[in-house]
Amino acid sequence: MNDAMEKICALTGHRDLPEDFDTNALYDALEELIKRGYTYFCCGMARGFDLVALECLVDLKQRYHVRIEACIPYAGYEHGMPASCRKKFRTLLSWCEIKTVLSPTFFNGCFLARDRYMVEKADLLLAYCKRATGGAAYTVKCAERSGKEIVYIG
Numbered sequence: 001m002n003d004a005m006e007k008i009c010a011l012t013g014h015r016d017l018p019e020d021f022d023t024n025a026l027y028d029a030l031e032e033l034i035k036r037g038y039t040y041f042c043c044g045m046a047r048g049f050d051l052v053a054l055e056c057l058v059d060l061k062q063r064y065h066v067r068i069e070a071c072i073p074y075a076g077y078e079h080g081m082p083a084s085c086r087k088k089f090r091t092l093l094s095w096c097e098i099k100t101v102l103s104p105t106f107f108n109g110c111f112l113a114r115d116r117y118m119v120e121k122a123d124l125l126l127a128y129c130k131r132a133t134g135g136a137a138y139t140v141k142c143a144e145r146s147g148k149e150i151v152y153i154g
Helices: 023-035 049-060 083-093 110-121 135-145
Strands: 007-013 038-043 067-072 098-101 124-128 149-152
Touching: 007 049, 007 110, 007 135, 023 038, 023 049, 023 124, 038 049, 049 067, 049 083, 067 110, 110 135, 124 135, 135 149
Parallel strands: 007 038, 007 124, 038 067, 067 098, 124 149
Antiparallel strands: none
């Protein structure tokens, strides 16, 4: 699977980001994790935080050796996105070395299954979580229960 020494970071955050979301702070947090030895990043590929973080990682790949795993909840997931988001999804997906599709079809709970997969795989969770409910909060709770390190941004 992965090199036993590889440090893995999973990403989680909200789909709807505020206008004042600080992309530079996200970029800096990702770069700091890379400097701490994290070289493998698991991205849930949702619009909002996930794709913004992935854009940052694509830029960081120009200077650092990092690998990105696209953790796609089900086959055809991007078809439910607005056209502009779908284009960004496909472009960013092309930068991911590993493309994991967790289910051949949609099912109730497929997003939470994706979130659990990422937490189980990761050593650390980078989170932008401002609400107590929703997917990001669920992922943070999974990481807490698993004893994973969590770095919050924002």
